[in-house]
Amino acid sequence: MKKLIFVLAMLLPMGAIAAGGGAHLDKAEYDLTDKASLQNGAKLYMNYCLGCHQTQYQRYQRTFSDLGIPVELGQEYLQFTGEKPGEHIKNAMPAESAAKWFGAPPPDLTLVARVRGADWIYTYLRAFYVDESRPFGVNNEVFPEVGMPHVLQELQGVPRKTTEQTMVDGEMVERYVGIKADGSGELSAAEYDTAVLDLVNYLVYVGEPSRLESENIGRYVMLFLLVLLVLIYLLKKEYWRDVH
Template sequence: MKKSIVGRLALVFSLSLMLPLSVMAAGGNVHLDKANNDLTDQASLQRGAKTFMSYCSGCHSTQYQRYQRVATDLGIPDDLMKENLILDPNAKIGDLMTNSIPEKDAAKWFGAPPPDLTLVARVRGVDWLYTYLRSFYADPTRPFGVNNIIFPSVGMPHVLEGLQGIPEPVYTIKTVDGKEHKTVTSTRVDKMGELTPQEYDQTVRDLVNFLEYSGDPVKLERHALGWWVMAFLVFFTIIVVLLKKEYWRDVH
């Protein structure tokens, strides 16, 4: 009886771990482009932080970070952080990176309060974010005039439209049971914004790079420490094997 209960608990625990993956995979028939971001590229992280503060922080927060920690990790002097990246004149360098938009007003304007983005890269994945920010297209039927290929009926405006331009949908038509079904599979930009397509892709990659850093600021340190741990375990194993041979030498 006890083994049966333990087995059921183990099954429930396993399913609970698999559930987030299955939810993220839902609707996963859309191809995700590779972000190919690099957490060791400090210049990219700095550009990503600037893009986030300029275009995203008005609605979204990263409230589990502090300005001071970001400045230190990204190699940004405190005075430059205050002048260029802290947009709230009342905020201090040691404050959490919250936004000033009232939650009730945000819920009224967008249908729901914009989520905190500290952990969004860990939840969604960097490839999903990279593809999402490059998949908006003009849709006059939507409240903000845009839709998204991998997030249909999205309630967010295309805040980077000034940089990218106005993406137009490219449709694929399939015939099913004698009826034509039109699906948006890609976009094209006829009227470019401030950046070329290549420059826009790099800007999005920098932003995704910063969001991945935000979700796990010590990732590089943890990976570096992991190699030392593995080396210690290998060395310790060798010592244990030699000790075992020494202790059992007289027994045989």
Template sequence: MKKLLITLIALLPSLVSAAGGGYQHPLEEVKIDLHDKASLQRGAALFINYCLGCHQMQYQRYQRTAEDLGIPIDLAKDNLIFTDQKVGEQMTNAMPAADSAKWFGKQPPDLTLVARVRNPDWLYTYLKSFYVDTSKTFRVNNAVFPDVGMPHVLEPLQGTQVAEKVYETVNGEKTLSGIRLTQKEPGALTSEEYDQAVTDLVNFLEYTGEPSKLESHKIGTWVLVFLAIFFVFIYLLKKEYWRDVH
């Protein structure tokens, strides 16, 4: 058993490399701020307009989103719901599961918890790393997720990128060390504006992964304050009880 564990540990790096499909694009860091209601509202609008057609959020309701993000219900109905759904219903679409699996190779995943499954940095880098690849069904590929099975839905905003593979020689063997992305055609947004848009979208996805996070943190802070104050009284009580002993 010990030998088996040692063997698995020794093989772990190669297994990880194989599972990741080779070169892994370095992740960029995204600044998440769940207190920024304006960013969350913009992220919600981006998700509704560009993502909800294929990806659902079946564990998140329109009303909960509006209330948490400070959006009046009337505005939410006019700007977040473009179907006959009610404001109290989950954020779902009408795409048949069988058809979506046929069109995309498999059914597009629900994105309610995607930020918890992947992590915000991965999502941020992924949404910035699409590039033109005419050999693929949707004529795009992704430096973070090779052989991606979805179109670049944010392409009208970002524009198109081309990829250049970067190689290095290690022990006399030429290996892929990176992918350099450069802008080919501009989109509706500048590079800085697109970065902000992706930040807003990832910020929103981080919120939906745990909508109660801010409230939980707030409650946790007050609990720590209470325990600190309570500790003072306990300490004084202990001194009073043990005063005659000492």
């Protein structure tokens, strides 16, 4: 019992971190077999995230190969500072300057999907809203007092918390209904959600590039073990046949 209590006590802080302080998380229905989604996610990451957030444990060449992107096209459209395909995906932002600008250096995103979870990232990127009291003019429902700007605002538009009037006990009250963009973005609400899902899909891939291969090998291993179990059972019956 003491061991069980200890394990639960260790897991509770991890759950709180993943959930972002108890916020409701929307389900991210990502698909690592969807190459088009992964390619769009890579494009969004390189254009909107890499300026601050590195994925320094992933190489460009591995990304191009896994996502079915020809190296020449990858270099032209996804590499902006002349790196070689074999180099890691880094940016040129000095850590000291980043700490001064944002309060802390922007974290590396190589393992963010494994640490935070896909649902957390998906909800977080759709939870920014205007808050003039913040340094960058925005806040976030999943990560309150966030220290980064809403880098995808040109795609989403200006997001604001919205309310509607509703009747409660014979009295009209304002009821919070969520965050809605003002329509000034390049994408519709549905298109923006899809774009965010593509970005999440890419970050899930980056966190474990060999995941599909590992799962495929795992299926063969399980099949082998099942066959081996049958053979062992038959061998056991044959071995003990004369004893019984």
